[in-house]
Amino acid sequence: MLYSKTFTKTRKEAPKDEVSKNAKLLIRAGFIDKLSSGVYTYLPLGLRVLRKIETIVRNEMNALGAEELLMPALNPKENWLATGRWESMDDLYKIIDARGKEFALAPTHEEVVVPLVKQFISSYRDLPLSVYQFQSKFRMELRAKSGLLRGREFLMKDLYSFHEDEEDLKRFYKKVEVAYKKIFNTLEIGKETYRTYASGGSFSEYSYEFQTVTEAGEDTIYICSSCDIGINKEIIKNQRECPSCTGEDFKEVRAIEVGNIFELKTKFSDAFDLNFKDKNGKTQKVIMGCYGLGIGRAMGAVVEVMGDKKGVRWPHAIAPFQFHLIEVPSENPDINARAKRLYADLEKAGFEVFYDDRQVSAGIKFSDADLMGIPYILTIGEETVKKGLLVELKNRESGATRGIPESFSPTKWRYPLSM
Amino acid sequence: MLYSKTFTKTRKEAPKDEVSKNAKLLIRAGFIDKLSSGVYTYLPLGLRVLRKIETIVRNEMNALGAEELLMPALNPKENWLATGRWESMDDLYKIIDARGKEFALAPTHEEVVVPLVKQFISSYRDLPLSVYQFQSKFRMELRAKSGLLRGREFLMKDLYSFHEDEEDLKRFYKKVEVAYKKIFNTLEIGKETYRTYASGGSFSEYSYEFQTVTEAGEDTIYICSSCDIGINKEIIKNQRECPSCTGEDFKEVRAIEVGNIFELKTKFSDAFDLNFKDKNGKTQKVIMGCYGLGIGRAMGAVVEVMGDKKGVRWPHAIAPFQFHLIEVPSENPDINARAKRLYADLEKAGFEVFYDDRQVSAGIKFSDADLMGIPYILTIGEETVKKGLLVELKNRESGATRGIPESFSPTKWRYPLSM
Numbered sequence: 001m002l003y004s005k006t007f008t009k010t011r012k013e014a015p016k017d018e019v020s021k022n023a024k025l026l027i028r029a030g031f032i033d034k035l036s037s038g039v040y041t042y043l044p045l046g047l048r049v050l051r052k053i054e055t056i057v058r059n060e061m062n063a064l065g066a067e068e069l070l071m072p073a074l075n076p077k078e079n080w081l082a083t084g085r086w087e088s089m090d091d092l093y094k095i096i097d098a099r100g101k102e103f104a105l106a107p108t109h110e111e112v113v114v115p116l117v118k119q120f121i122s123s124y125r126d127l128p129l130s131v132y133q134f135q136s137k138f139r140m141e142l143r144a145k146s147g148l149l150r151g152r153e154f155l156m157k158d159l160y161s162f163h164e165d166e167e168d169l170k171r172f173y174k175k176v177e178v179a180y181k182k183i184f185n186t187l188e189i190g191k192e193t194y195r196t197y198a199s200g201g202s203f204s205e206y207s208y209e210f211q212t213v214t215e216a217g218e219d220t221i222y223i224c225s226s227c228d229i230g231i232n233k234e235i236i237k238n239q240r241e242c243p244s245c246t247g248e249d250f251k252e253v254r255a256i257e258v259g260n261i262f263e264l265k266t267k268f269s270d271a272f273d274l275n276f277k278d279k280n281g282k283t284q285k286v287i288m289g290c291y292g293l294g295i296g297r298a299m300g301a302v303v304e305v306m307g308d309k310k311g312v313r314w315p316h317a318i319a320p321f322q323f324h325l326i327e328v329p330s331e332n333p334d335i336n337a338r339a340k341r342l343y344a345d346l347e348k349a350g351f352e353v354f355y356d357d358r359q360v361s362a363g364i365k366f367s368d369a370d371l372m373g374i375p376y377i378l379t380i381g382e383e384t385v386k387k388g389l390l391v392e393l394k395n396r397e398s399g400a401t402r403g404i405p406e407s408f409s410p411t412k413w414r415y416p417l418s419m
Numbered sequence: 420m421l422y423s424k425t426f427t428k429t430r431k432e433a434p435k436d437e438v439s440k441n442a443k444l445l446i447r448a449g450f451i452d453k454l455s456s457g458v459y460t461y462l463p464l465g466l467r468v469l470r471k472i473e474t475i476v477r478n479e480m481n482a483l484g485a486e487e488l489l490m491p492a493l494n495p496k497e498n499w500l501a502t503g504r505w506e507s508m509d510d511l512y513k514i515i516d517a518r519g520k521e522f523a524l525a526p527t528h529e530e531v532v533v534p535l536v537k538q539f540i541s542s543y544r545d546l547p548l549s550v551y552q553f554q555s556k557f558r559m560e561l562r563a564k565s566g567l568l569r570g571r572e573f574l575m576k577d578l579y580s581f582h583e584d585e586e587d588l589k590r591f592y593k594k595v596e597v598a599y600k601k602i603f604n605t606l607e608i609g610k611e612t613y614r615t616y617a618s619g620g621s622f623s624e625y626s627y628e629f630q631t632v633t634e635a636g637e638d639t640i641y642i643c644s645s646c647d648i649g650i651n652k653e654i655i656k657n658q659r660e661c662p663s664c665t666g667e668d669f670k671e672v673r674a675i676e677v678g679n680i681f682e683l684k685t686k687f688s689d690a691f692d693l694n695f696k697d698k699n700g701k702t703q704k705v706i707m708g709c710y711g712l713g714i715g716r717a718m719g720a721v722v723e724v725m726g727d728k729k730g731v732r733w734p735h736a737i738a739p740f741q742f743h744l745i746e747v748p749s750e751n752p753d754i755n756a757r758a759k760r761l762y763a764d765l766e767k768a769g770f771e772v773f774y775d776d777r778q779v780s781a782g783i784k785f786s787d788a789d790l791m792g793i794p795y796i797l798t799i800g801e802e803t804v805k806k807g808l809l810v811e812l813k814n815r816e817s818g819a820t821r822g823i824p825e826s827f828s829p830t831k832w833r834y835p836l837s838m
Contacts, residue, residue, distance in 0.1 A: 007486060007539050007548040033535055035491055036522075041535060042489040044550075050489070067426060070461040070469070072454055073492070073555060074572045079454075093514050095524070097559050103455075105514070105524075116452055116460060120426050129426040131463075136492060136555065140516050153493045 001321070003356040006030075008043050010368050021216055022303040023147025025312045029372045031320075038144025038152035040296075045372070048320035050155065053295050054134050056186050056317060057157050060179040064172075066130040066159055071112045073136060077102040079111040083271045091140040105138035110264070110290065113160045114272045121286060123277050124164050128172060132159035134295065146218060148300030149256050159291040164278065166265070169287045173261060176291045180210055180259050187298060188315035189305050193258065196221050196230030197243050200263065206235070206243060207262040210293075211255035214304040219257060222250035230255070258301050259293040311371030313396060316416045321354040324374035325391075328362045328381025339380045342391055342410070349410040370396065376417065395419050420740070422775040425449075427462050429787050440635055441722040442566025444731045448791045450739075457563025457571035459715075464791070467739035469574065472714050473553050475605050475736060476576050479598040483591075485549040485578055490531045492555060496521040498530040502690045510559040524557035529683070529709065532579045533691045540705060542696050543583050547591060551578035553714065565637060567719030568675050578710040583697065585684070588706045592680060595710045599629055599678050606717060607734035608724050612677065615640050615649030616662050619682065625654070625662060626681040629712075630674035633723040638676060641669035649674070677720050683707040730790030732815055735835045740773040743793035744810075747781045747800025758799045761810055761829070768829040789815065795836060814838050 008030035015034060018024050023040075026032045031046030042050055058068065074095075080086035086094075086104065093105040106112065113131065120126060137156050144152055159176065163169040177195065184193040189212050196211040211221050211230050221230045226247035241248055266285040268274070274286045299318075306313040314320070323346060327339035343355045354374055356365050362381065369377045377394040384392055389403040402419055427449035434453055437443050442459075445451045450465030461469055477487065493514075499505035505513075505523065512524040525531065532550065539545060556575050563571055578595065582588040596614065603612040608631050615630040630640050630649050640649045645666035660667055685704040687693070693705045718737075725732040733739070742765060746758035762774045773793060775784045781800065788796045796813040803811055808822040819838055 005484070007536065007545070007550065009539055033538070035531060035535075036493070036495045039491045039493050039495075041491060041531065044486040044488055047487055047489050065424070067463040068466060069463055070466050072458045072460060072572045074455070074458050074557065076455045076458075090517075093516070095512055095514055097512070097561075098509075099561060112454060112460065116454075117426065119452070120428055126426070131426065138493065142516075142518060153491045 001354050003354065004358050006044055008045065010371055018147070019145055020147035020149065020300075020304075021307060022149060022300040025303055025307050025371075026147070026300075029312050031312070031372075032148070036152075038141055038150065040148065040151065045320045046299075049299055049314065049318050050295060052318040052320075053187065053298055054155075054157075057183055057293060057295065058134070060183055061132045061157070061159060064130065064159075064175055064179060066132045066161075068133060069131050070133050071106075071109050071116070071135060073106050073138065075104045075106045075111055077104065079115065080104045083111055083268065085111070093138050093140050107137050107139040108290075108292070109133070109135070109158055110160070110268045110288075114268045114274055114288075117160075117162060118272060118274045121162065121274065121276050124279055127276060127286065128161060128163045128168055130159060130161040130172065132157060132291075146216060146256075146300070148296045149216060149304070150218060151296060154297065155295040157293045157295060159293075161289040161291070162274075163287040163289070164276070164284070166263075166287055169263060169265070169289050173263060173289055176261050176289075177208065180261070180291075180293065183293070184210065184212075184258070186315070186317045187302055188317075189258075189298075189302055192305050194221065194223060194228070194230035194255070196232050196255075196257075197235050198232045198260070199234050202267070204263040204265065207260065209257045210259035210261075212258050212301045212305065213253045213255045214301065215254055216304045217254040217256035219255050220252060221255045222252055225249040225251065256297070256301055256304070258298050259291070261291045262289065264288040264290050307373070310367075312373035314373045314375060316375055319373070319375050321352040321374050322415055323351055323353045323376050323378050324369045324372065324396075325353055325355045325378045326362070326365045326369060326380070327355070327357055328365070328379060328383075329359055330382055332382060332385075334385065335381060338385070342378070342380065345410045349413065351410065351413070351415065393417070393419070420773050422773065423777050425463055427464065429790055437566070438564055439566035439568065439719075439723075440726060441568060441719040444722055444726050444790075445566070445719075448731050450731070451567070455571075457560055457569065459567065459570065464739045465718075468718055468733065468737050469714060471737040471739075472606065472717055473574075473576075476602055476712060476714065477553070479602055480551045480576070480578060483549065483578075483594055483598060485551045485580075487552060488550050489552050489554060490525070490528050490535070492525050492557065494523045494525045494530055496523065498534065499523045502530055502687065504530070512557050512559050526556050526558040527709075527711070528552070528554070528577055529579070529687045529707075533687045533693055533707075536579075536581060537691060537693050540581065540693065540695050543698055546695060546705065547580060547582045547587055549578060549580040549591065551576060551710075565635060565675075565719070567715045568635060568723070569637060570715060573716065574714040576712045576714060578712075580708040580710070581693075582706040582708070583695070583703070585682075585706055588682060588684070588708050592682060592708055595680050595708075596627065599680070599710075599712065602712070603629065603631075603677070605734070605736045606721055607736075608677075608717075608721055611724050613640065613642060613647070613649035613674070615651050615674075615676075616654050617651045617679070618653050621686070623682040623684065626679065628676045629678035629680075631677050631720045631724065632672045632674045633720065634673055635723045636673040636675035638674050639671060640674045641671055644668040644670065675716070675720055675723070677717050678710070678712040680710045681708065683709055726792070729786075731792035733792045733794060735794055738792070738794050740771040740793050741834055742770055742772045742795050742797050743788045743791065743815075744772055744774045744797045745781070745784045745788060745799070746774070746776055747784070747798060747802075748778055749801055751801065751804075753804065754800060757804070761797070761799065764829045768832065770829065770832070770834065812836070812838070 014024035227245040433443035646664040
C-alpha cells in the first residue's frame with residue numbers, strides 16, 4: 001500500500017480527553033478514531049490488525065471443531081427475562097421501539113444461542129457441539145477511559161459448548177485453555193498473560209480469566225510466586241492460599257482481562273429447558289461452557305504491553321504490514337526507481353509492504369515509521385546507493401540496523417528475518 | 420464439510436409466522452434462524468454465503484480505490500442533531516444510558532464518516548477519497564415480514580466518496596454504477612436488476628436505485644419498454660415520460676431495492692462544515708456521494724429470484740459449497756470407501772464439498788440436497804459402481820444428470836462444469 005493513497009495521517013497529539021496509552025498511540029498513528037467515549041472507528045490500518053487477530057482466533061476455533069455463526073445484537077426482552085438478566089444486569093442497554101416492543105443490545109449471547117441450539121439437540125448423538133462468532137457487543141459502561149481495553153461497543157469472539165456430562169465439558173474446556181495460550185503467544189503477550197482463578201459463580205468453584213499484566217489494567221491480580229498462576233481479587237479475599245499449589249506468596253499487579261473460560265454447567269439449560277435423551281433414553285440437562293476473547297481488547301492489550309515512547313510496536317503475526325519502506329526524497333531519479341522496484345519485488349515475493357512514497361522529509365518519515373510500529377523498516381536513499389546496498393533494514397523492536405546487499409533479492413527473504 | 424459434523428438440520432416446515440419465500444426456504448434449509456421479526460441469526464451454511472457476497476463486493480470496492488474501515492453502531496445524539504435527522508428520521512432506534520446520555524443506533528453513517536474525514540481533509544490534494552465498510556445497521560421497521568429483504572438489523576456495505584467538484588463526483592458515481600452491475604451479474608440477478616430513477620432529494624434531480632424484480636418486492640417500479648430502465652413510483656407520479664429516453668410505455672412490476680447510489684453533493688458537508696482549500700487557495704465545500712448495497716438483502720433477493728419449489732438455488736459464485744456429495748447408504752463397504760476417497764480427492768483439487776455421510780435414506784438425502792441448493796449434486800451408490808462410474812452428477816438448476824467415468828478424476832474438473 002502507498003502512504004500517499006491512504007487517507008489517514010499520523011498526528012502529533014491525541015485528543016486531550018484521551019488518557020489511555022493504547023488509544024493515544026493508536027489515534028496518533030492513524031489506526032483508530034474516537035467517536036465517543038469507549039466507541040471507536042477502526043481506520044484502514046487498524047482494521048487490518050483487527051482482522052488479523054480475528055483470523056488467528058478463527059483458525060484456533062475451527063481447530064477445536066467449533067462452527068462459526070453470526071447472532072444478532074438486537075435481542076427480544078423475553079429472552080433476557082427468561083434468565084433473569086433483564087433485571088440483574090446493570091450494564092445492559094435497553095431499547096424500546098415505537099410500538100412499545102423492548103430489546104436488549106446484547107453484551108453476551110447465552111440468551112440467543114441456547115434457544116437456538118435447543119431446536120437442533122434432542123439426543124446424545126447431537127452432542128457435543130460448539131459454536132462461535134465474532135460480533136459487536138454493547139455494554140453500558142459508565143466510565144470508559146481505557147481506550148480499546150473497555151468499550152461500550154466492542155468486537156468479541158464468543159464460543160459456547162454443549163455436552164452430555166461434566167467430564168466431556170472438562171475435556172473441551174482444557175482444549176480451549178490450550179488454544180487461548182497459543183493465541184496469546186502468537187500475539188506476543190503470552191509471557192504477560194496469566195491464567196487466573198476467578199469466581200465460578202453459583203455452579204463451579206472457579207472459572208478462569210486470562211489476565212494480561214499491564215499498568216493500564218483495571219483489575220488487580222495476585223501472581224503466585226511458586227506456580228506462576230494468577231488469582232483475582234475476589235478469590236484472594238476469601239482464601240490466602242494459591243488454589244493451584246497452596247503457595248502463600250503473591251505479587252500484586254495491575255492487569256486487564258483479555259479472555260475468560262467459564263463452566264456454565266446447567267445455568268442456562270435450566271432457564272431454557274435445554275435437554276437431551278441419553279443412551280438409556282433418559283432425559284438429561286445439557287451441560288454448557290462459554291469462552292470469551294475480546295478482539296479489540298487484545299489489540300489494545302498488545303499496544304499497552306509492547307508500545308514504547310516512540311509509538312506502537314506490532315507482533316509479526318498481526319502487524320498491518322510486514323515491511324515499512326521509506327524512500328528518502330532525492331533529486332536523483334534513481335532513488336525513486338529503486339524504491340519502486342523494491343516495492344514491486346517485495347509484493348511479488350508475497351510480502352505486505354507499506355511504502356512511504358510521500359514528498360516529505362526523511363525525518364518525518366522515520367518518526368512516522370516508529371509511531372506506526374511495523375516490525376521492519378526499510379530505507380532507500382542516496383546513502384544506500386553510495387554504500388552499494390539494495391536497502392537498509394531496521395528492526396523496530398531492537399533498533400538494530402543492517403545493510404542488505406544488492407544480491408540478496410526479496411525472493412530469498414524468509415519472514416521473520418533473522419535479526 | 421461433513422453433514423454429520425454440522426449441528427444444523429433441515430426442516431420440513433418453516434415457523435408459522437414466517438410468510439416470505441426467502442426466509443421460509445433459508446430457515447428450512449438450515450441457513451438462517453429467526454430470533455425475532457426482522458432479526459435473524461446466520462447459521463454456519465448461511466454465514467458462508469454471506470461472507471462470499473461480502474468478498475465479491477469488497478473486491479469491487481477495492482478496485483474502485485476505496486479504503487475499508489469499520490464505524491460504530493453506537494452514535495452520539497449530537498452528530499444526529501447536527502444534520503437534523505435525530506428528529507426527522509422516524510425509524511431511528513434511540514437509546515438513553517443510565518447517565519442520561521443519548522445515542523442513535525446507526526441506520527447509515529454520514530453522521531460519523533463526515534466528521535471523521537474532516538480531520539484528514541484540508542486541501543484539494545487530499546481529494547478525491549472514498550471509504551467503505553461492511554457493518555450491521557439498525558432500522559426501526561414497524562412491519563418486518565419480508566425475511567432478509569427488510570430487517571431491523573442487517574449487514575450493509577456503505578461507501579462514501581468525497582470530491583473537489585461535481586464532475587469528479589459524476590466520474591466516480593459512474594464507476595460505482597458499473598461495479599454494482601458487475602456485482603449483480605456475479606450474483607446471477609443481473610437480468611432481474613434494473614437501474615431505477617428515484618428522487619434525488621433536495622440536491623439532485625435524480626438518484627439511482629438498483630431494483631431486483633420479484634413478486635416479494637415491497638416496491639412498485641415501472642420499466643420503460645423502449646430503454647429497459649426502471650422508474651420508481653415517486654418519479655412516475657410527477658412525470659409520465661421516461662427520464663432516459665422519453666418513452667411513455669411502461670410495465671408495472673414488484674421489486675426490491677438491493678442497492679442505491681446517491682449524489683449527496685454538499686448536504687452533509689454543509690452540516691459539518693467539511694471544506695477544503697482549492698488550487699487557488701479558496702475555501703470550498705467538499706462534494707459527496709454515497710452508495711449502499713445490502714449484503715443480507717442481496718442474499719434474500721437471490722433466493723426470491725432463483726429459489727424453486729424444491730428449495731433454494733445458489734449461483735456458483737456464492738454457493739456455500741461447490742459440490743454436494745451424497746453417499747447412498749449401503750451394506751457394501753466399498754461404497755463408503757469410494758465416497759470418502761472422492762471427497763478427499765475433490766478437497767485436494769481445491770473444491771469446496773459438502774459431504775452427506777449420514778446414515779439416513781437416499782430419499783432424505785436427495786430432497787435435502789434440492790432444498791439446500793448447492794449447484795452440483797454428486798451421488799455414489801450401488802448403481803454407480805454397477806455402471807462402472809466414478810460418480811453420478813446432477814445439475815441442481817436444470818435437473819440434468821451425467822455419469823462421470825472412473826478415468827475423469829477431480830484434478831481434471833473445471834468449475835463450473837460444462838453441463
